Amino acid sequence: MKLKSEQALELDESHVTVGQSFCDDPKMTMRNVDVFYSDKQAIYDVNIDIAKNEVIAMIGPSGCGKSTFLRTLNRMNDTVEGCRVDGQICMDGQDLYSPKLDVVELRARVGMVFQKPNPFPKSIRDNVTYGPKIHGLADTRVDLDEILEKSLRKAGLWEEVKDRLDQPGTGLSGGQQQRLCIARAIAVSPEVILMDEPCSALDPIATAKIEELIKELSQNFTIAIVTHSMQQAARVSHRTAYFHLGKLIEVNPTEQVFTMPKHQLTEAYITGRFG
């Protein structure tokens, strides 16, 4: 992952993002993106690249637009009535908001894990094979079982559930449910995984497991993660983006953001002066 020329250092109040927003070999690119909920603007003029196999963390005070930003990447905002996205968002050079694009296919390529674990009220097996069945990824039962085992192993859940695959997924513990949701998301082999505060409902041990998992997944996937825990951002991500009131303030390598933030707002947030 190579980062392009550094941005200007001045603390520009006209919200030019500080730091290394762009890169050479981007998986996803966003240019001049604005998001509106009816009349209310939630995201202002965001420009950023997400590199291949990168883990990028989004931090910022509550209500600053992190979830909104994340949901523009797989067009989950389509489900919100009155939500409008302006600007250009591309994946592998393909415009995600062009009328020709198949949303269903896009969401198969960009998976998502939600803040609250939301397994379907079905068996563990059916939860994981839900996507592969819909997209016809397996021709035989054997193939399906293979996907099932692989996904559960990758999510670090296989050993815990291999004897109870036909029991309901809703009967698992919170941390197990979240890992089941991750397994479900990776079962369709997406290219990008979006995670919106995946650990906020979990205890430290389950959180550690999921962080471990994110590090492993980053070998194969591009991951964008929203988190309220700066330690978590520091532990798992390569780059960190700081949002403030709908504006992307600063993007820099994680280490740099937490040791030498360039923007005063970032610094204020990191040092705990607000947020």
Added chain:
Amino acid sequence: MQATHLLSLLIVLGSFSFYVSRGRSLALANPLGGIRNLHSLPSYYGLHAALWCTLPATFLLAIWLIFDEIVINAMVMTDLSPELIPSGNASYNLILNKVANIANGILPRESQPSGLLDAADNMLSLNVVSQWSITLLIITLAMFGLAWSSHKLKPDFRARPAVERVMQNLLLACACVAIFTTLGIVFSVLFESIQFFRSVPIYDFVFGLEWSPQTAIREDQVGSSGSFGAIPLFVGTLLVSAVAMFIAVPIGLMSAIYLAEYADSKVRTYAKPALEVLAGIPTVVYGFFAALTVAPFLRDLGASVGLTISSESALAAGGVMGIMIIPFISSLADDVITAVPQSMRDGSLAMGATQSETIRKVVIPAALPGIVGGIMLAISRAIGETMIVVMAAGMAAKLTANPLESVTTVTVQIVTLLTGDQEFDSPKTLAAFALGLMLFTVTLLLNIFALHIVKKYREQYE
């Protein structure tokens, strides 16, 4: 005094107690330095007094209202002069009626046997005694209540929890009224049915294949001894209900899915009430719609394609009933579908499922228990529906599964058995109670089953 007067008196006494006790508690609080030194707010002391003053007295009044007439009647009849002593149940009631009518001045006193006149006078005087004693009793009881409450009124008296307890018991009592009324209805139906089963064996009733309740009225009439086999009626009921559900379930369910999942909020605000208007139409209107519009239309339609559809058919009645039940199913289904958490849909959509895949594979399965429960409730509604079938299904108790023919239902037969001049204890009349009992049992079982399913569904998400 009349019961209504007594009740007004109690209300006046209650308000009086409230203000007096509240005033007294305020007076107690003043020297102590304000109401914060009382255990409860002054209005609680007032309420406590008002409740103690009125509730026991009201309770007594209710008991008196129930037993007053029964006791007086019994006393009058036991004091009756020997030559008038009735021989049977029927003549007992006859004599009692006469006495009451004389006492109330409906029958002229002239030309009545002196025994009856004595009884009427006896009844009048007993009435006066009873009314005076209840008035005195109630006033005393109210005063005792007030006195008791005043005796307890001290700054550290815990009036608030005391009122709380009384309130709780009052609510419990109201709930009991509802329950006992239901029980009362069930038992009265049960006893009449048992009487019916004395003359018609229960086996013949439940499993009999022929229904023709015309019994001979006079001994010398020939032929009609009546047969009371309920099977044709239940088959008819089932047939009509099945036709109704065949129409209501798909349409209701799909409109619910449309409203809950696809319609934007604007459409929803207009479409949902519009659909629910269907539920507000009186069933008698549906009835003549079925009898005068739908049935002839179906008959003509059938004639034009070479089918004989009778002008009173299960199809017409069931079809219109189905329309009536649509809003019932759609609004219940709409509720359970919207109760499926949005996160379920998000999870499925984020996997790349289309909206209809999401509905089919996640939303409907998650809502299924609730939907099934709703359908069960709708079925019991259809089974008990009367007006439409009375007007459009017919009277002939035919044992058929063909919806094009005319059938009759349990409810229709109950109506025909009980309308017009009836002899109260003929098997024909009592059969209505037996039918009612069976209908009640069936719908009760269905409802229990449905509620059980709905409850199970609730547990899943909470």
